[in-house]
Each structure stands twice: as structure tokens, then as C-alpha cells.
Amino acid sequence: MSSGIVIALIVAVVLIVLAVGLWLAVRRRHLRDRFGPEYERAVEAGGSRTAAERDLRDREQRHDDLDLKPLASTTRQQYVQDWNSVQEHFVDRPQEAVGEADQLVTRLMKERGYPTEGYEQQVKDLSVEHGRTLEHYRAAHEVNARASSRQTTTEELRGAMVHYRALFDDLLTNGNRPGQQRA
DSSP: OOHHHHHHHHHHHHHHHHHHHHHHHHHHHHHHHHHTHHHHHHHHHHSSHHHHHHHHHHHHHHHHHSOOOOOOHHHHHHHHHHHHHHHHHHHHOHHHHHHHHHHHHHHHHHHHTOOOSOHHHHHHHHHHHHTTTHHHHHHHHHHHHHHTTTOOOHHHHHHHHHHHHHHHHHHHTTTOOTTOOOO
16 A cells, blocks of 8 residues: 555544544534533433433433423413412412422423423423523422421522522523523
């Protein structure tokens, strides 16, 4: 084999390796941008970056198959009124109000088109568009789970309401960030 052919093969292999590396970097950046803090959480939980990225891509695929709908303005206003009512209940019945907030968020998820069959699946489905507020949901859910056995303080319950409100607002605006338009 001539040295020219060997050099051409080496250059071709190097170019292929660089192209694959660039493609992987772009794909990784896409997942980091889309999932926000959920990306690192998935990497930690998944044991490897490859497994986590596979899981996140699976989440994206499932999310793409969902029939998510924006809310009509009248529906959005009704949810705002419902949230205000839940907040008013907090003064006299904080534990019950946190439970009501959880139910309201779940109802809003369902109205938008998210399946609500279980908490873990809810978290996965929400992570695609709402990854930046997902930690709020986790924290609120944890407090709500303990509230039923009266193992929470009023301050923890107040914090849960704040956490639920973060996801509620994100769902209410269809996940739009300021300056962003989505159908």
C-alpha cells in the first residue's frame, strides 16, 4: 500500500472520529439545554452519562407522542381563581391546602394533556418541558407525602405551597419563558 493511500485513510478516520465527536457534543448540549438541572440529576441517577442520555431521549420521544394542549384564556383564569382559593385555605388549614395544591397541579397537568398515572412517570413527562421547575415539584411532593402523617411544620407546608406554585405557574403558561412563544 502506498504512503498516499495510508495518509488518506488516516485522514478519513480522523475526520469520521471528529464528526462523531461533534455530533455527540451537539446532542449532549441539546439535552443539557432542554432538561436543565434534570440532565445532571439523570446522570447521577443513571450511573453513566450514556444511560442517562438514553433515558432523556426516551423521555423526549414519549413527550413528543403526548397530545399536549395550551390552555384557553378562560380556562387559565379559572385555574388562577382555583389557586387563589387554595392559598386562602392555607391560613386555616395548611395541611389540607397543600393536598389541594397537589390535586390542582395534577388536574392542570391532565388538562394540558399530561398523563397522571403515577408520580414517577409525571416527573419524567414533566422533565422535558418543565425541567427547570421540577425540583420544586419534587420538594412539594415530599412535604405533601409527610403532611398526611402530620410530620411537617407550618414552615415546611408554606414552602411546599411556594414549590407547587412554581410548577403551577410554569404549567399555566404552557411552559413558556418570557419572550418565548409556543403553541
